[in-house]
Amino acid sequence: MAGSAGGRTGHWGAGAEDTVEVTGTHDARRASREAEQGTGARAMGEHDDAGKKMVDSPLHADLAELRRSVASQHDHIATALDRAAQDMGGGGVWEGPTAKTFASEVGGRKREVHRLADEIVEAVDAVLRSTPEQVTLTQAQAYRRTQ
Numbered sequence: 001m002a003g004s005a006g007g008r009t010g011h012w013g014a015g016a017e018d019t020v021e022v023t024g025t026h027d028a029r030r031a032s033r034e035a036e037q038g039t040g041a042r043a044m045g046e047h048d049d050a051g052k053k054m055v056d057s058p059l060h061a062d063l064a065e066l067r068r069s070v071a072s073q074h075d076h077i078a079t080a081l082d083r084a085a086q087d088m089g090g091g092g093v094w095e096g097p098t099a100k101t102f103a104s105e106v107g108g109r110k111r112e113v114h115r116l117a118d119e120i121v122e123a124v125d126a127v128l129r130s131t132p133e134q135v136t137l138t139q140a141q142a143y144r145r146t147q
Contacts, residue, residue, distance in 0.1 A: 054134040058143050063128045070124055078117035081110040 087093045088103035135143075 052136040052138070055137050055140050057131060057133055057135045058140050058147075059135075060128070060131045060133050063124065063131055067121075067124045067128055070121055074117050074121055077120075078114045081106060081113050085110040
C-alpha cells in the first residue's frame with residue numbers, strides 16, 4: 001500500500017524491500033531544528049571527538065558562583081567566635097574555674113570554626129577543579145532539566 005504523511009513518501013508492506021523516502025521538506029526541517037539545537041553537522045562552535053557541540057557547563061558556572069559566595073562569607077564565618085574568645089580569654093567578663101573551662105571551650109570552638117570555614121572553600125575548589133568547563137549540549141540540557 002502506498003502512502004504519504006508528514007513529508008514522507010514510500011511504500012508500506014510486509015517485505016524486506018520496504019522503503020520510506022524522505023522528501024526535501026523533511027530534510028530542511030530537520031537541518032533547521034539541528035541548527036537551532038546545535039546538534040547538526042553545520043552547527044557552529046567547538047566540537048568534541050564524537051562531533052558533538054561543546055558548550056559552557058552550567059554546573060561549572062553554578063559551582064563558580066558558589067565559590068564566590070562562600071569566599072565572600074569566609075571571613076565572617078571564620079571569625080564568628082573571635083570576639084567571644086577574646087572577651088572570655090581576657091578574664092574581665094567572667095571569673096572563676098567555670099569561666100576558665102568555658103573560655104577554653106570557646107577557644108577550641110573558635111579554632112574549629114576557622115578550620116571548617118577553610119575546608120568549605122577547599123571542598124568547593126576541589127569540585128570546581130574536577131568539573132569540566134565545557135560539556136556537550138546534551139549534558140548541559142540534562143543538567144538544566146534537573147534544576
